[in-house]
Amino acid sequence: MNMLPKEKIVIRTANTKDAPRILQIEREVVSEETFLITSLEEFDKTVDQQSDWIENMIHNDRETMLVAEYSGQVVGWIVFMSQNRIRLSHTGSFGMMIEKNFRNMGIGKLLINGILDWAEVNPCIEKVSLGVFSTNKRAIALYKKMGFIEEGRKVREFKISDTEYVDDVLMYKLV
Template sequence: MDFSTFHVSHVKDLLVISTPIVNYFLEKGTGHLDAKKGFVEACGEFGIAINMNDEVEPLTVKKNEKAVLRTVHLDDAEEILDIQREVIEESVYFIRVPEEFDKTIEQEQEWIEKILGNERDNMFVAEIGGTVVGWIVFRSQERRRMSHTGSIALQIKKNYRGSGLGKQLLQEMLAWAEQNPLIEKVCLGTFSTNHRAIALYESMGFVEEGRKVKEFKFSDNEYVDDVLMYKLV
């Protein structure tokens, strides 16, 4: 069965009209129905997400695995925390060093809850086979004269970098920002040595607006600039 062009308008319609399709996902895939959150997910064999926004988001990554992009849930906290720990342990493109990171699941949940409770903030995750393998977050500025701006952060598990997940997550966040009348400018900062990330951001229309020279110090003679980039939406 091919559901690549199937759309629904509301979860109620899906439950009433499309029960056979829901059952197919539940029986043949690894999908599940969540009426409160408003969508059906089907990973594994299908890699399709159907939600209340009439969006169908298929995404194929390497090794024939399928991914679903969706808004973060509170119960994603542990898996997001695992990704953060993995990236920090690499000690390559992150400001904190491992011994400085002691965030708990409860603190991570509080962070996610604040994001979900702010109409100027958002967070998406990439999920494969029921496991979160990447995420992107947008946090807006609190001060009134800067509230039209915000910054993004993006992390992907090491095994899935270079698969296109980062670009897909970035596209998803930019699409949301463009539709949000409260957001006008998306900002980010990245290490000057992170050439792959800089190339991705430039391909998505980000422009360097400056840099903090020798902002990060790795050793007595090793410094890295903080490259500041932006995109108007």
């Protein structure tokens, strides 16, 4: 794993000006069609929709989005989303995308640590969850290394082709 100098990576809260770059990274990751539910033909999000999504998170105490910047350019992001239901308001889940050229360099770990730090000081959040393709072994290893525990799986949750299915591994960490 090539590590970038940590002092050159900035983890910060996303803002609406980041929307075009966040959308570009998302489009690139979706086009890889490897570890995401969304297929490229379904992906039709606009910059305005992305900007509105970020704006709504900024004004929600139980949600946040962080970006990773390297040399002033956003190279990855993580989003934490929570439920509006009272009995689920103490929990939420995250999703993360990193530009292909910046993977395996420690950025994912920095982004996850950013979400965990945010959750630990947020009086509303007690549990951070995620779902990950069972085939995404590197991500699962990272989550386990960071203290996430597998709490179950949805068997054959994702249909990749007529004959190929992938389980959804459900993981959590209490904060």
